[in-house]
Amino acid sequence: MAKKIYFTPGPAALYPTFEQHLKQALDEQIPSISHRSNHFREIYQDTFENLKHLFDLPNEYAILFTSSATEIWERLLMNCVDSESLHLVNGAFSKKFYEYALDLKKPAIKYDVPFGEGFHKNDIEINYKTDHIAVTHNETSSGVSIPLETIHDLKKGRNNRLVSVDIVSSAPCVSLDFTKIDSAYFSVQKGFGMPAGLGVWLVNEKCLLKAEMIESKGMVTGTYHRLREMWKKFEEFQTPETPNVLGIYLLGKIAGDMLKKGLEKIQKETEEKAAMLYRFFDQHAQFEPFVKNPAFRSKTVIVVNTQVSSGEIIQKLNSKNLVVGSGYQEYKSKQIRIANFPATSLEETECLLKSLKEMV
Ligand SMILES: *Cc1c(COP(=O)(O)O)cnc(C)c1O
Numbered sequence: 319m320a321k322k323i324y325f326t327p328g329p330a331a332l333y334p335t336f337e338q339h340l341k342q343a344l345d346e347q348i349p350s351i352s353h354r355s356n357h358f359r360e361i362y363q364d365t366f367e368n369l370k371h372l373f374d375l376p377n378e379y380a381i382l383f384t385s386s387a388t389e390i391w392e393r394l395l396m397n398c399v400d401s402e403s404l405h406l407v408n409g410a411f412s413k414k415f416y417e418y419a420l421d422l423k424k425p426a427i428k429y430d431v432p433f434g435e436g437f438h439k440n441d442i443e444i445n446y447k448t449d450h451i452a453v454t455h456n457e458t459s460s461g462v463s464i465p466l467e468t469i470h471d472l473k474k475g476r477n478n479r480l481v482s483v484d485i486v487s488s489a490p491c492v493s494l495d496f497t498k499i500d501s502a503y504f505s506v507q508k509g510f511g512m513p514a515g516l517g518v519w520l521v522n523e524k525c526l527l528k529a530e531m532i533e534s535k536g537m538v539t540g541t542y543h544r545l546r547e548m549w550k551k552f553e554e555f556q557t558p559e560t561p562n563v564l565g566i567y568l569l570g571k572i573a574g575d576m577l578k579k580g581l582e583k584i585q586k587e588t589e590e591k592a593a594m595l596y597r598f599f600d601q602h603a604q605f606e607p608f609v610k611n612p613a614f615r616s617k618t619v620i621v622v623n624t625q626v627s628s629g630e631i632i633q634k635l636n637s638k639n640l641v642v643g644s645g646y647q648e649y650k651s652k653q654i655r656i657a658n659f660p661a662t663s664l665e666e667t668e669c670l671l672k673s674l675k676e677m678v
Contacts, residue, residue: 322639323666324657327458327487327619331661333511339571348567353560361563362555365570372573372581373489375496375520382548383561384517387486387505389543391415392422393519394450394501396538397529397545398480399424402447406430406437406464409457410646411484416452433649434460434621436614439468449528450480456488458508459646461607461621461655462614463488470498480525488618490576491588491660500524506565509618510572511661516565521545576660584660591658591667592617598671604678608653620656621645626678628654634677640670 324331343349351357366381375381384390395403395418405416407430419426427445431437437453444451451472456463472481482501485492489504496502501521507514529545539545542558551557576584596615599605599622608621624631628644628651635642645653658667 320639322636322641323662323669324641325662325670326641326643327655327657328505328508329514330508330657330659331511332513333572333575333661335572335575336511336568339568342571343564343567349564351563353557353563358563359555361567361570362557365566365573366555368570368573368577369518369520371577373494373496373502373520376522378523379496379520380522380526380549380552382519382521382545382552383557383566384519384543385515385562386517387484387503388414388517390503390517390519391418393540393543393545394452394482394503394525395419395422395424396540397532398482398501398525399426399450400528400532400535400537401425401449402427402445403450403452404429404444404448406442406451406453408436408460408462409433409454410459411457411486412452412454415454415484434462434608434610436462436464436611437468439471442468442472444472444474444479448479450482452482452484454484455492455494456485456616456618458487458619458655461609461616461619463616463618465613466492466494470495473498477524480528487657488616490573490581491585491618493585496520496522506569508657509659510569511659512565512568512572516562516569518569587664588617588658588660591662591664592620594664594667594671595620595656595658598674602674602678605674608649618658620658621649622654622656623652624654627651631674631677635670635673638673640673642670 403419403426405428407413407428416428480500485502486504487508489509503519506512506516599607604625606623609615643655644650
């Protein structure tokens with residue numbers, strides 16, 4: 319069967335070295351090892367160290383594993399929100415996080431802007447009560463990316479305020495200053511080019527102290543995956559439950575490959591491919607990038623308005639073994655979404671654009 323190239327924004331194309339590491343993992347019988355063994359501890363530590371270097375994490379950060387990024391929303395709300403969670407909502411993912419706050423009956427407010435738009439630093443008003451701010455660096459539903467200066471400014475000197483950043487569809491191509499935030503998280507089926515089923519939570523000691531404070535008030539922060547329990551286990555490179563050992567192993571290997579290649583190089587390639595994609599759609603009569611403000615255009619998820627039904631384009635591309643995503647929810651038939659993750663090469667991106675040129 320001919321191999322397809324997946325430009326879908328998650329699950330996405332597998333990272334080029336994934337297959338080799340998977341084979342190695344099977345040779346080493348990784349799926350059968352005990353999660354209480356020293357071997358597992360070494361795997362966790364290895365993955366931790368590679369990710370720590372990749373993201374340039376300060377020492378006060380732990381790296382914890384969950385089942386998904388969605389799970390981390392719940393962990394954050396239960397462990398890090400006491401007086402008020404402010405949600406910057408500009409699409410489907412940031413909205414869901416806000417809705418989960420309401421489900422958990424946490425005091426939460428949202429500041430929303432229309433779909434396809436981002437946030438301007440000076441427009442964000444923050445209440446005195448706000449003790450947690452949730453921001454989505456890259457809204458996968460709309461293709462909007464928030465400039466890092468805006469994110470880095472959210473604490474505004476108020477150190478007690480926790481800032482958590484969704485980097486699900488921008489990691490690893492995001493140069494966050496982790497001293498200016500408290501927590502960031504992603505799942506591995508997007509920019510890391512792995513199968514779904516593993517969430518990664520980068521979280522600092524301030525979040526841990528917050529969870530302790532919330533517990534001291536008699537509030538419930540969770541059971542096996544409450545932050546204190548996860549952190550305690552992390553200190554010995556263990557997890558409360560039987561974790562996704564294979565996923566943790568493969569993530570460490572892929573993060574190691576990314577370090578060897580160099581994050582700067584990966585980011586430069588991402589920028590080149592993104593510039594090529596936007597240039598093509600800006601100039602094409604039948605297409606138009608959805609996000610108008612260049613400062614808000616995502617480099618990793620490119621959302622494009624189509625004149626003809628996007629289903630038709632998706633189908634035609636599919637017959638050439640090129641897979642792109644449809645628009646999100648009500649934009650399903652009016653847009654296509656193209657992931658520009660590290661796993662897809664410049665040549666593959668050129669191939670996609672050549673096919674689009676020929677068909678419309
Ligand atoms: C995909 C995605 C999520 C959810 O990830 P899961 O792994 O499905 O939990 C959250 N936020 C953003 C921005 C996403 O793109």
